[in-house]
Amino acid sequence: MTDPVDDEEFLKQRLSEDPSEEFLEAIASTIVDEMSESFPELSLKSxxxxxxxxxxxxxxxxxxxxxxxYKRKLNYLQTYLTEEARVESTEDLTSEDVERYEKWRKYESLSREDPLSDATLRDDLYLFREFIxxxxxxxMAPARFEKSVEIPEVDYAEGEGVDEKRLDPEIANAALEYLRKYEYADVEHVSMELLCQSGPRRGGLVGRDVPHFDYEERVLKFETTQATPLKNDESSERExxxxxxxxEIIQDYLENQRPPETDDAGREPLLTKGNGRMSASTLQKIAYKWTRPCxxxxxxxxxxxxxxxxxxxTNNAAFKCPSSRAPHHIRTGYITDQKNRGVSAEGIEQRCDVSxxxxxLHYDLPNDTEERERYEDEFREAEDDPDSGFNHD
Known part of the structure; x- marks a missing residue:
């Protein structure tokens, strides 16, 4: 048990050092909690x-x-709080629930694979902040929750911005190396292998069944069904x-770790944790979990x-890491890396189903160095051409 005098000196020292906003809020919350015991009218309602x-x-x-x-926007708000975050009463709402709404709304709330536009997201977050x-x-909620809702900047004059996040190849390689060593051939390992080494859409990947994998041919088939449609239906079908x-990793998973599960339609989902087909939100959480550098x-x-x-x-808080990435960002990182390696746009179109x-517009996002290196060979060949009128040698 600490000495109250020591606690008092510690507070004085911290307050004299230009304390952070988080520290001041912690003190305020403690004071309110203490006062609520003596003044019940100050306590939060449930x-x-x-x-x-x-x-x-x-x-x-x-x-x-x-x-x-507004009915549509309010429906998303209700779906998140009651079905995704599973908040039954106002006292169950946490700061983590408040902070995660932005990523859920942008990447997980839609049936389509492309993220929500920045302009729509901004409008929805204004409504969410109004609700908080x-x-x-x-x-019914502490005041600090309102500050947890950050409204993104949108440059309307230049049009909606592109989501420029992508998974860094170094983190992708480290994640796969770690998983191969410590979590070999479990469902999360297989999920990350397929995300990082083929760049699929989230919905397309969770819709794969065991028969879609052909070990002898070393291929994965993407076929559309009514229950698990691909984004562009039949035109998205491919091997x-x-x-x-x-x-080999997938085969080891199927033989040793995959539980004998079927989904509601009686199909055998390739990715399952033992309760039917893996959901898109579960795959999202796996991506956030294994793209944290630490x-x-x-x-x-x-x-x-x-x-x-x-x-x-906690793994549920992994989305708060600035480096953690959603499946969409892994797909963007994969496509950018393949373009850096010289793979043609047509080759990527066949493998990733993207024109x-x-x-x-959305997936090939090289940085300045990568973009320069892509064209170095072309300019070097031109420089070596003895008939070039601009040859300075």
Whole structure:
């Protein structure tokens, strides 16, 4: 037990050193908790989340003209809180739930594979922040929750921005090396192998069945069905070759670790943890988990102590790591890396089901050095041409 005098001196020292906002909020929360015991009227109220959402929906729809648009936005808000975060009452809502809404809405909430546009995301986050503010004003959530909702910048003059995040090849290689050594041929390892070494869409990957994998031919087939459609239906159907040790890893998983599971349609999903077909949100969490640098033996590029970093404490908080990446970012990193290695746009179109035009717009995101290196050979050949009118030798 610490000495109260020591605690007082510690607080004085911290407060004299231009304390962080987080530290001040922690003190404020402690004071409120202490006061709530003596003044019950200051304590937070607990109400069923369904009832609160219903009240907020009624209030909001009375304020706006475009009720159809807001009904859709409110439906996403309700789906996240009640089905994804599973918040039954206002006292169950956590800061992590508040912070994760942005990534859920952008990458996980839609049936399509492409992320939500920045402009739409910005509008939805304004509404989400308004809901959190509603909870705070009615003493159903702490005030600090409102600051957890960050509204992204959108340059409307230049058009909507492209999501420029991608998985760094160094982290991809470290993740696969770590998984091959410590988590060999379990479902998370197989998921990351296929994400990092073939760049599939999230929905396309979770829709694969055991018969879609042909060990002898070393291929994975992408076929569309009504239950697990591909993005472009029949035009997305294709076979991709699996290279290196990937076929052996999948075969070892099937023989030794995959439970004998079927989905609701009686099919055998390739990726399962023992309760039917893996969901897209589970695959998303696996991607966040294994793309944290500290998780796979790399130093933290953000100068954080893994023992204290919130994103490193639990896998559910992995999305908070600035380096963690969703399946969409792994796909972007894979396609960019293949273009850096000289693979043609047509080759990537066949393997990843993405047209050259969309590659250029959304998936091929080289940095300045990579872009320069792509064309070095062309300019070197031109420089060596003795008939060049601009040859300076």
């Amino acid at each position: 109400r069923p989340m369904d009832a609160v959402l219903s009240d907020f929906r009624e209030k909001k729809l009375e304020e706006v003209n475009s009720t159809g648009q 503010r509603y909870l705070v004003e009615h003493r 991709i070759t699996l290279y290196g040790d990937v076929p 998780m796979v033996g790399l130093d933290c590029p953000h100068d954080r102590d893994p023992q204290e970093c919130e994103a490193a404490q 050259p035009r969309v590659q250029d």
